[in-house]
Amino acid sequence: MSRIAYVNGRLVPIADATVHIEDRGFQFADGVYEVVAVLNGAMLDWPQHAARFGRSLRELSITAPMSEAALSIVARRVLAANRIRDGLLYVQATRGAARRDHPFPAHAVPTLVMTARPFDFRVRTAQQKTGISIVTQPENRWQRRDIKSIALLPNVLAKQSARNARAFEAWFVNPDGTVSEGASTNAWIVRKDGTIVTHPASESILHGVMRGTLLALAREHQIRVEEAPFTVADALDAAEAFITSTSVPCLPVISIDGNPVGSGVPGPVTARLAEALWAEVERQTGWRR
Numbered sequence: 338m339s340r341i342a343y344v345n346g347r348l349v350p351i352a353d354a355t356v357h358i359e360d361r362g363f364q365f366a367d368g369v370y371e372v373v374a375v376l377n378g379a380m381l382d383w384p385q386h387a388a389r390f391g392r393s394l395r396e397l398s399i400t401a402p403m404s405e406a407a408l409s410i411v412a413r414r415v416l417a418a419n420r421i422r423d424g425l426l427y428v429q430a431t432r433g434a435a436r437r438d439h440p441f442p443a444h445a446v447p448t449l450v451m452t453a454r455p456f457d458f459r460v461r462t463a464q465q466k467t468g469i470s471i472v473t474q475p476e477n478r479w480q481r482r483d484i485k486s487i488a489l490l491p492n493v494l495a496k497q498s499a500r501n502a503r504a505f506e507a508w509f510v511n512p513d514g515t516v517s518e519g520a521s522t523n524a525w526i527v528r529k530d531g532t533i534v535t536h537p538a539s540e541s542i543l544h545g546v547m548r549g550t551l552l553a554l555a556r557e558h559q560i561r562v563e564e565a566p567f568t569v570a571d572a573l574d575a576a577e578a579f580i581t582s583t584s585v586p587c588l589p590v591i592s593i594d595g596n597p598v599g600s601g602v603p604g605p606v607t608a609r610l611a612e613a614l615w616a617e618v619e620r621q622t623g624w625r626r
């Protein structure tokens with residue numbers, strides 16, 4: 338079955354799906370996006386994704402292409418057209434097409450594209466048992482990382498540097514030694530006293546939907562939580578570390594730049610949080626491993 342994309346009001350085979358070459362997304366990365374997990378045919382944490390999408394658009398003064406309710410109807414149509422049971426939905430909006438000039442065009446109509454592809458989340462439950470490795474690199478992004486912008490070149494380069502080093506993820510490290518987040522994930526440690534620590538939801542990081550879900554679950558499970566910056570040294574001195582995102586719900590970090598974290602194997606607190614997360618996934622979607 339050929340994949341189907343939604344582009345500006347139409348569902349089209351992906352091979353025929355096009356946007357204008359003067360679209361500002363192509364010319365300037367002038368746009369925002371969301372990635373939503375789909376399990377058992379249901380969108381996980383949809384209201385949070387829709388709200389963040391709206392906020393990213395507002396922060397950049399891009400006109401919302403449609404209401405949240407309409408967006409969710411189109412999303413469901415895309416999932417149905419692609420017969421997605423377990424997968425990832427991509428939603429992307431740009432300021433639209435206009436003659437190339439930096440200032441906002443007077444009358445641009447926003448471009449809206451949605452695609453979906455299958456993804457087997459059991460890949461992640463397998464990785465949970467082995468854990469993953471991290472490399473670090475200097476933070477080199479702009480100061481508004483809370484906006485889910487499509488300008489992802491530093492993230493792309495960071496992820497490739499991780500792949501080149503046979504690591505799963507790269508963590509961005511600030512000049513003061515603190516870790517902001519990963520190339521496409523939020524970063525966490527579990528201190529030796531059992532407290533979980535993650536960077537505050539400031540303009541310095543993306544406010545991950547999974548981060549929010551996990552914080553709520555940790556509190557529910559009476560796990561102490563601190564939203565505070567931590568350094569690479571703190572992570573290497575921690576009992577455990579882990580990463581979260583929509584497509585990487587909760588994976589233990591076992592090494593950073595080749596140095597072991599804790600005992601160098603996935604730890605019990607991360608495992609407990611991952612269990613809580615999978616239980617939440619099942620509660621929302623009925624999905625089971």
Ligand SMILES: Cc1ncc(COP(=O)(O)O)c(C=O)c1O
Nearest residue numbers: 521522523543545546547582583
């Ligand atoms: C830079 C960055 N941080 C964190 C995340 C995790 O966000 P979420 O949990 O909403 O997927 C992402 C996801 O793409 C990301 O790109």
